[in-house]
Amino acid sequence: MTEASGGVLGECVVAEDPAGVLYLRFRRTAGGPPDSAGYTGLLALLGAFTPVVEAAPPDGALADVGGALRYFGRDAQGLASVIRVRALALHGVDCAIGAGANPMVARMAARRAAPGTTFVVDRGEEAAFLAPLPAAALDGVGAATARTLCGYGLDSxxxxxxxxxxxxxxxxxxxxxxxxxxxxxxxxxxxxxxNAAARSLAAERSFPRDELSPEQHRRALLSLTEELGARLRGEGQVCRSLAVSVRYADRTGYATLTRSRTLGEPTAHSAALTALAYRIHESFGLQRARVRGIALRAEGLADAGLASRQLTFDPADERSRRIEEVADRLRERFGPGAVKPAGLAA
Incomplete structure (x- = not known):
């Protein structure tokens, strides 16, 4: 297992590199994940090295670079350094990169990589890399499964x-x-x-320190859904699904969990976005988690004029939508902070 800092490494002859999959986490130098256009550009940048690129929004991507390593005559660290330099120069984005023999190992290696570095797990070293980690750190193990395993003494x-x-x-x-x-x-x-990056809008809230309060987590989600809802309505768009990403501290540093769910119908209604975002967040089961940031991505965008809406005959829902329309007009005239939900009042 090796870690290298940024910078283009010298040429090296590679017969067959054992770490042929890269997982990249993108962070703007100004902070936060890239916007939708920037993210699409970063995927295109990776496409110049390999056609096998899988988007992992809002801030990640997988790339199978087995063929690229042989073509460019570099090892995984060298190729990752070239990608990092180009991402920084062209998009103002730095990358933390994990390299491994398969997608799971590459993702887990990326959690150990700080921005501007590459963490490589060579083939044959996977067991040694994984063994000391807690059960909850294993890719695909959620909080409930981890508790079950720990109850039987399988805590690593x-x-x-x-x-x-x-x-x-x-x-x-x-x-x-x-x-x-x-x-x-x-x-x-x-x-x-x-795959291609789906058309999407994203926003993020970062806490100045690890935030333990679930109320503050929900407040951040409410702020995000209000922002994305207003942006969607302003652009005449609706979304089909939401993805919530939570970055939190664990024994290995900081980990990111991302889950997405489909809305009952395409919408830009903030109340519907908030309700789904809350359900996704609750599904993580992160009780007393030390959260550093929460990101929300509205995915599957479509023209609002072409979207159908199920009539509910619910007076409260109709009243909420009329209030939303008035609030949007006030924000357009007086600025985005002119109207806020009561839950965001200082």
């Missing part, structure tokens, strides 16, 4: 890897047990699936 990835497969399957189920057993050994059967 190394202990999960050492447990008999049959034991894991009795505890978590046949399929989940098999997946845990393989992942704890660094085995990931998924592949990088090329």
């Amino acid at each position: 990835v190394g202990r999960i890897a050492a447990a008999p497969l049959a034991t894991l399957q009795r505890i978590t189920g046949v399929r989940t047990g098999r997946e845990l057993w393989e992942r704890a050994r660094g085995i990931d059967r998924t592949r990088v699936v090329p």
Whole structure:
């Protein structure tokens, strides 16, 4: 396992690099994730090195660079350095990059990489890299599964890897047990699936220090949904789904969880966005988590004029939408801070 700082490394001859997958986390030098246009540009930048690029919005991407390593004659650290320099020069974005033999290891390695560095896990070193990590740090293990595993003394990835497969399957189920057993050994059967960045809008709130209060987390989400709702309505757009990303402190540093859900119907109604954002956030189960930032991305954008809306015959809903229209007009005239929900009042 090696870590390298930014800077283009010298040429090296690579026969077959064992770390052929990169996971990149993008951060603007001014702070926060890139905007939608910047994110699309970064994916295009990666496309100049490999056609196998998988978007992981709002601030990440997977790239299978096995062929690129041979073509450019560099190892994973060298190629990552070239990508980082171009991202910084062309888009004002720095990258924390993890490199591994498969997507899971690359994602987990990226959590150990600070901005401007690459953390490489070479093939054959996956078990040693994963073993000391807590069970909750294993890719794909949520809070509920981690609590179940810890209840049986399987509180680290190394202990999960050492447990008999049959034991894991009795505890978590046949399929989940098999997946845990393989992942704890660094085995990931998924592949990088090329896709395009969906049209989206994103916003983020960062806390000046690790924030423990769930009320402050919900306040940040309310602020984000109000902002995105107003932007969507201003542009005549609706969204089909929301993705919530929470960056929080754990034993390995800072980790990011992202989940998305589809709305009942395409909408730009702030109340509907807020309700879904709250449900996604609650599904993380991060009780007393030390949260540093929350990001929200509205995905699957479409023209509001072409979207259908289900009539509810709910007077409260109709009243809420009329108030929203008035608030939008006031914000347009007096500025974005002219009208705020009561939950955001100072």
